[in-house]
Amino acid sequence: xxxxxxxxxxxxxxxxxxxxxxxxxxxxxxxxxxxxxxxxxxxxxxxxxxxxxxxxxxxxxxxxxxxxxxxxxxxxxxxxxxxxxxxxxxxxxxxxxxxxxxxxxxxxxxxxxxxxxxxxxxxxxxxxxxxxxxxxxxxxxxxxxxxxxxxxxxxxxxxxxxxxxxxxxxxxxxxxxxxxxxxxxxxxxxxxxxxxxxxxxxxxxxxxxxxxxxxxxxxxxxxxxxxxxxxxxxxxxxxxxxxxxxxxxxxxxxxxxxxxxxxxxxxxxxxxxxxxxxxxxxxxxxxxxxxxxxxxxxxxxxxxxxxxxxxxxxxxxxxxxxxxxxxxxxxxxxxxxxxxxxxxxxxxxxxxxxxxxxxxxxxxxxxxxxxxxxxxxxxxxxxxxxxxxxxxxxxxxxxxxxxxxxxxxxxxxxxxxxxxxxxxxxxxxxxxxxxxxxxxxxxxxxxxxxxxxxxxxxxxxxxxxxxxxxxxxxxxxxxxxxxxxxxxxxxxxxxxxxxxxxxxxxxxxxxxxxxxxxxxxxxxxxxxxxxxxxxxxxxxxxxxxxxxxxxxxxxxxxxxxxxxxxxxxxxxxxxxxxxxxxxxxxxx
Amino acid sequence: xxxxxxxxxxxxxxxxxxxxxxxxxxxxxxxxxxxxxxxxxxxxxxxxxxxxxxxxxxxxxxxxxxxxxxxxxxxxxxxxxxxxxxxxxxxxxxxxxxxxxxxxxxxxxxxxxxxxxxxxxxxxxxxxxxxxxxxxxxxxxxxxxxxxxxxxxxxxxx
Ligand SMILES: Cc1ncc(C[n+]2csc(CCOP(=O)(O)OP(=O)(O)O)c2C)c(N)n1
Ligand SMILES: [Mg+2]
Numbered sequence: 001x002x003x004x005x006x007x008x009x010x011x012x013x014x015x016x017x018x019x020x021x022x023x024x025x026x027x028x029x030x031x032x033x034x035x036x037x038x039x040x041x042x043x044x045x046x047x048x049x050x051x052x053x054x055x056x057x058x059x060x061x062x063x064x065x066x067x068x069x070x071x072x073x074x075x076x077x078x079x080x081x082x083x084x085x086x087x088x089x090x091x092x093x094x095x096x097x098x099x100x101x102x103x104x105x106x107x108x109x110x111x112x113x114x115x116x117x118x119x120x121x122x123x124x125x126x127x128x129x130x131x132x133x134x135x136x137x138x139x140x141x142x143x144x145x146x147x148x149x150x151x152x153x154x155x156x157x158x159x160x161x162x163x164x165x166x167x168x169x170x171x172x173x174x175x176x177x178x179x180x181x182x183x184x185x186x187x188x189x190x191x192x193x194x195x196x197x198x199x200x201x202x203x204x205x206x207x208x209x210x211x212x213x214x215x216x217x218x219x220x221x222x223x224x225x226x227x228x229x230x231x232x233x234x235x236x237x238x239x240x241x242x243x244x245x246x247x248x249x250x251x252x253x254x255x256x257x258x259x260x261x262x263x264x265x266x267x268x269x270x271x272x273x274x275x276x277x278x279x280x281x282x283x284x285x286x287x288x289x290x291x292x293x294x295x296x297x298x299x300x301x302x303x304x305x306x307x308x309x310x311x312x313x314x315x316x317x318x319x320x321x322x323x324x325x326x327x328x329x330x331x332x333x334x335x336x337x338x339x340x341x342x343x344x345x346x347x348x349x350x351x352x353x354x355x356x357x358x359x360x361x362x363x364x365x366x367x368x369x370x371x372x373x374x375x376x377x378x379x380x381x382x383x384x385x386x387x388x389x390x391x392x393x394x395x396x397x398x399x400x401x402x403x404x405x406x407x408x409x410x411x412x413x414x415x416x417x418x419x420x421x422x423x424x425x426x427x428x429x430x431x432x433x434x435x436x437x438x439x440x441x442x443x444x445x446x447x448x449x450x451x452x453x454x455x456x457x458x459x460x461x462x463x464x465x466x467x468x469x470x471x472x473x474x475x476x477x478x479x480x481x482x483x484x485x486x487x488x489x490x491x492x493x494x495x496x497x498x499x500x501x502x503x504x505x506x507x508x509x510x511x512x513x514x515x516x517x518x519x520x521x522x523x524x525x526x527x528x529x530x531x532x533x534x535x536x537x538x539x540x541x542x543x544x545x546x547x548x549x550x551x552x553x554x555x556x557x558x559x560x561x562x563x564x565x566x567x568x569x570x571x572x573x574x575x576x577x578x579x580x581x582x583x584x585x586x587x588x
Numbered sequence: 589x590x591x592x593x594x595x596x597x598x599x600x601x602x603x604x605x606x607x608x609x610x611x612x613x614x615x616x617x618x619x620x621x622x623x624x625x626x627x628x629x630x631x632x633x634x635x636x637x638x639x640x641x642x643x644x645x646x647x648x649x650x651x652x653x654x655x656x657x658x659x660x661x662x663x664x665x666x667x668x669x670x671x672x673x674x675x676x677x678x679x680x681x682x683x684x685x686x687x688x689x690x691x692x693x694x695x696x697x698x699x700x701x702x703x704x705x706x707x708x709x710x711x712x713x714x715x716x717x718x719x720x721x722x723x724x725x726x727x728x729x730x731x732x733x734x735x736x737x738x739x740x741x742x743x744x745x746x
Contacts, residue, residue: 129596134607138650141595158650193746194592194653318644321637 016145037084039111065095070442086124101432137165162197201332225252226290232334259420303576407463437466522556616733
């Protein structure tokens with residue numbers, strides 16, 4: 001492998017630990033989320049002696065991985081984790097798997113027992129390369145200290161290019177030994193003969209796609225997380241405006257096109273809007289951009305959009321025609337490929353079939369009129385606070401500008417449905433793995449960067465308890481996160497499924513009066529905790545939480561919501577996208 | 589396929605088959621060319637769509653350099669068999685004849701124990717293994733796994 005190296009003449013020799021930290025600086029790293037231990041101590045000592053990178057001491061390594069992940073989702077830059085061997089390394093696995101499923105660039109540096117002890121069941125030895133193999137994009141075991149900078153450069157390159165994903169660097173303790181010094185060389189350019197990610201899609205395929213788009217009578221543009229990861233929002237929005245086609249977005253794609261755009265039909269899939277799912281089902285052409293026809297979108301693939309032809313643009317060829325066969329596959333990055341399509345459209349002056357399109361929009365409007373998302377949640381009339389109302393108010397009070405970071409459950413779906421995202425990288429959630437406990441740490445990774453807009457966690461009393469120890473980390477680093485807990489005193493999403501499919505038998509989905517007083521708990525961590533249950537308190541308290549006076553504080557707002565509420569629409573298992581429950585007693 | 593000859597690359601390849609529920613029917617690996625690459629021949633079964641997915645998924649592995657489905661072209665398949673047998677009474681001649689007709693050879697013999705070596709198409713090896721028990725008792729065998737190469741000018745090389 002031929003690499004070009006940057007050699008620093010002044011700093012001639014350094015140890016592996018110093019070289020690692022220096023390479024991270026050269027890779028542009030600002031923060032490391034980590035937790036020390038024996039095998040990592042040389043590295044921690046090297047961190048102590050510098051001030052270019054800030055280390056954030058977490059309370060659990062899983063949380064470190066979610067923080068790095070949240071940072072990456074919001075900023076687009078890779079997040080970096082540092083942990084010790086054994087339990088430190090194994091604790092990161094859920095976080096790595098979460099990042100892997102949503103294609104997020106995260107670098108996990110795990111210390112390892114000394115090289116000659118590998119395989120001996122040494123104290124705190126775990127085979128991190130083996131353990132993480134199914135959930136990483138790639139991994140490196142460092143076998144020579146002087147190869148550390150190269151491993152870092154390659155890890156960053158691999159994590160960010162092509163279809164992004166997590167990369168593990170496992171470093172045996174002796175590789176970072178301060179007694180072993182060598183000249184530092186950081187590769188300026190990484191070249192790997194076996195890894196050549198695609199760029200712009202094939203021109204022939206782009207032309208075929210445009211022909212299909214312009215001939216379509218009932219087109220839908222179906223947008224996934226790839227459009228956000230690929231920073232393609234601007235190109236996508238101009239294509240949408242130019243064509244005037246309806247757009248549906250996956251849970252991961254929300255914000256890629258503004259929710260307030262005329263063409264947006266909102267989210268599709270299991271809890272998507274009626275009009276989005278109906279449009280998909282009746283389409284004659286689906287243009288998929290950075291989406292992967294996940295089972296939470298398609299419902300039963302055999303009944304999926306029976307008349308649609310498919311254009312599938314994705315950076316990962318393995319995602320194309322995996323579930324649903326594509327008529328026009330385009331392997332490429334969304335941004336340059338959509339830019340090319342826009343250029344060709346403008347240059348040719350070709351227009352879509354406006355008559356057919358008008359008729360199609362008329363049908364879509366009828367669907368929207370008939371069964372669009374319920375909006376009429378009273379603020380004060382009900383006896384209990386409605387969870388949807390909380391999200392509507394959150395949108396209103398934060399003027400739609402917040403970073404909304406969610407956990408997993410009903411609250412996640414309410415947030416996705418009712419907080420209308422107008423910008424990419426504002427809606428942060430674990431879509432692919434559905435990891436409860438993701439929300440708070442992911443929000444911390446964003447709050448650290450001190451954005452101008454509020455960072456809000458929308459969570460449930462179940463999810464928040466999976467990483468609640470991080471309230472302590474928030475105190476240490478002064479992270480002014482706003483935690484909005486929709487407390488239904490149950491694993492609500494599980495309970496909803498039990499209501500629908502298991503005769504209302506709530507097997508292990510409630511806590512039998514064992515929940516803590518979350519407000520008091522937050523207070524004991526040194527934050528402000530508030531609990532409300534009366535609908536009339538909702539607006540004034542929410543306004544206070546987001547007032548200037550609270551701007552520097554972490555506030556835990558524990559909102560007792562209607563425990564019987566379900567998320568609708570909901571796809572009917574085994575059906576097509578047109579088969580939905582619209583309320584507890586109405587089906588399509 | 590051609591795979592970087594690096595620690596962990598083979599584990600990733602085999603792991604992928606396990607993770608995604610694909611079967612490995614046969615696997616043969618050895619370094620080739622300058623030793624920096626391994627040539628891997630994997631035999632697996634599935635319809636076109638499944639094979640296409642397997643190839644795409646393998647291609648995503650960072651260490652995979654090139655991969656082809658050689659069954660799409662006319663190609664050659666070879667496998668090596670080493671088999672140790674105990675010959676039935678007075679059947680030496682029959683054994684020699686069978687081995688000769690299969691193009692193999694006797695590489696070791698010790699009283700009534702014979703070790704045989706045969707290279708051929710997997711099916712030919714299967715049929716030899718079916719014929720042997722009439723002449724000798726099978727004691728031990730080892731197969732290399734299938735190696736493949738395309739016919740004509742098409743190549744899989746760096
Ligand atoms: C780590 C993990 N374990 C289990 C699940 C399965 N699960 C999905 S939603 C849910 C309930 C979540 O409860 P809560 O956080 O209170 O949210 P709610 O649905 O009540 O709004 C569970 C247990 C999961 N997604 N993640
Ligand atoms: Mg709950």
